Amino acid sequence: MAVTEKAVRTANGTNGHGNGNGNGHGPATSKPAEGYNVIGSRPVRPDGVDKVTGRAIYGADVRLQGLLYGKVLRSPHAHARILSIDTSKAEALPGVKAVVTGADLPTAADKVEDLGESAINLKYLSANILAHDKALYHGHAIAAVAAVDSHTAEEAIGLIEVQYEVLPPVMTVNDALADNAPILLDNLRTNEMGEMGTKPTNLAQHFRHQRGDMDAGFAAATVIVERNFRTETVHQGYIEPHTGTAQHNIDGQVTIWASTQGTFAVRNQTAEILGIPVSNIKVIPTEIGGGFGGKINVYLEPVAVMLSKKAGGKPVKLVMSRTEVLQATGPTSGSNIRMKIGADANGKITAAHAELYYEAGAFPGSPVGAAANVVLAPYAIDNLQVDGYDIVVNRPRSAAYRAPGGTNAAYATESVLNEIAEKLGLDQAHIRLLNGAKQGDRRPDGVQYTEPVGLLETVQAIAESDHYNTPLTGKYQGRGIACGYWNNWGGKSSATAILNADGTVSLNEASTDIGGSRASIAMQFAEAIGIGYEQVKPRVGDTDSVAYNDVTGGSRTTFSTGMAAYNMGVEMLAQMKERLADIWDVEAVEFAGGSFTGGDNSASFEQAAALIYKTGEPLMVSSTVFPRSFGPGFSTQLADVEVDPETGKVTILRYTIAQDVGRAIHPSYVEGQMQGGVVQGIGWALNEEYIYNEKGQLLNGSLLDYRMPTALDLPMIETILVEVPYPGHPYGVRGVGEVNIVPPVGAIANAIYNATGVRMEEVPMSPARLLAAMGEK
């Protein structure tokens, strides 16, 4: 079912004063969208009962006979040479069954592993699992033990003696690039726009995108604004800490129970790090308690395998504490950003230059590459330059966090754009409508929007919203708009579908379900074949159950795995018709309104399934997909804030997000993605940051002081689902999971400016920072 024309409509989203159907407190109506039988409805997800009853098994819930418990010893120093490790006392403690260090890892190849939304050199991934010769951040894993219970394991790591030569820590962009800065990685050389440098450095890469004529562009500007911004390290903040359970059998077969965004990613990384054939490893997905990009890299799984092997094949479970999660798993990059934009008297952007300095953490690979695609992407700009810098510092190695790199970049763009609007006396929505990107425009690296995109539609939706047209009422209240872009992703998906004799269909796929995707995949299959959603039973399988499947991330799952589901629905229907034509001895069989008809014969779907099973071989179909093109996402958001001038506290009064969602398969889960991303962005804007002391040790490694938003900090989040279908997907699906986190920091910075006249150049805009900035004014 190809979509040939752009259809813009607003699906039944929520508003601030009730729900989608305006009826007090009941849930929104569950009717399918017009023209569909299943798509657009809001059925209960198939794994829902297990999750509300506590029956669902997450990583830490795995129970196995003979299970040992592991613990990791971590570096107290931000930067140190490891001189020696003595594990003898730990090994002698009764109840300890195995101890491992970096010396137990095979030498890692100097090759790059593609992890989907990021890539990493295997040498560095290996050193991040267990330190090689240096401890590179507070919390870096140094050794691990397995014991009969977790308390004995805890005691054992306290008995491991490590001799460190402490080195000065390098904590920020400025520290890392200073003359004579201490060097983190002896072999690192700068990739300077494709040419490898020769000097030791902390600058892993500098790249540049450029088009047009920068000098002419700025010369043509009536107004030019240039600002420097700083953002701090923030963590994905999933409520479930990392776990890894593994059993290394004496015959070499390895089983891993992983709470992960990608079973195949776990398998590949573990195979590479430990030098084991991929086919020896089976990864079984448990349910996952949040990922947001942070559960793609492995941390504990290879350690569990190593410990199990040393313990004679007993299974070993490792679970991180919250402090370990914050200290030692990938947060996203803090950054320094310089943004310079010029516009003519009408507000049309004539030139823009962005410099993005991103902190990669201990090993190269910050999301500065993706950031360079996001920054300025919502706007049509002829003369543009983006310089990106990937910089190592003594912080945990950064990992993907929902539209990685995008939020920092958009904060800078949206702030400067509002400053220009104000100087020209233009409304903040108007300047975005004037410059907004459309089909045919290009993002900074030159990639073109070849299909219709929804940026302007989302700005328009905000401008027409009840929120935008309701005036503010108080003195220190302010309103800010921001836009954002995310490229989304296609990626590889594999799935099978089995017709059961009772007319149900078992659907096996391998996209681990972080947010309800099992439902949207089953819905697309049901729509394609023409049966009810309840007849489809989706399951997320292990790495032996289907062919390779890319991670659940990059906003690809409903799109790509949904495409495989669609293909299978179409194929299964075709095969059923063929079989019935044979059984009934007719030329052609039709299927409509739930019935197969051919000649004088008819059968319901259930009857047809029973007939097919009675008369011939079972019916099973499969699909593997790798869509090379996919629809990007755009979002425009509106924030109302109130600032307390005495404390600097910022209250979110009202928040509306408009997003181009392509086609909302299950609107409740689309709304959920929008609301979730917004709230993470609000935390990023107002409170979340890593605070280190002068020795580079993390001071706020707990959820008390790493302050994420609570229910009390927020109003309802109003959602406007704009649908500009993506023509390259049978149902017009666009990825929806990530773009929503890109605008909030910019929107809130703009709202705070509107409320106080203070332009915040540092994020988070926490009470202390805001008070200081207001005091200086």
Add this chain to the structure above:
Amino acid sequence: MAKKVMVQSVINGDDTAFLCETRQTLLEVLRDELGMTGTKEGCGNGNCGACNVMLDGVLVNSCLVLAVEAEGRTVTTIEGIAPADGLHPLQQKFLEHAALQCGICTPGFIISSKALLEHNPNPSEHDVRLWLAGNLCRCTGYDKIVRAVLDVASAN
């Protein structure tokens, strides 16, 4: 191994006896000794609410309760709130409102909301948000959770 003590408790209406070390928390015993993994650990120090249970009818973070404190007391966990033949209204409404995405915080929210509605059967939106401020969710932004709880309350 440290010496273990015997604790006699009533968990979800059943007389339950267990052995534990005095240093083990109620959360650890529920999960690792009794196999009741519905109650989750998110932070280990009372800041996220994923470990919420009711102890003698009072909402607690079980990561901050020693297992020996359950001696002679009743404990209610997520495994114990559904009736024999269906779901508790909170469980039902969480599903209908799509008030969960990854679901790891859901048992804690449901226990916490149950405690709220026993304490205040007709809360305002602010009352709900204030009470649930001790339960962190990173996926939903809380909007649909608050709606689900208000929906259950509106049936009272």
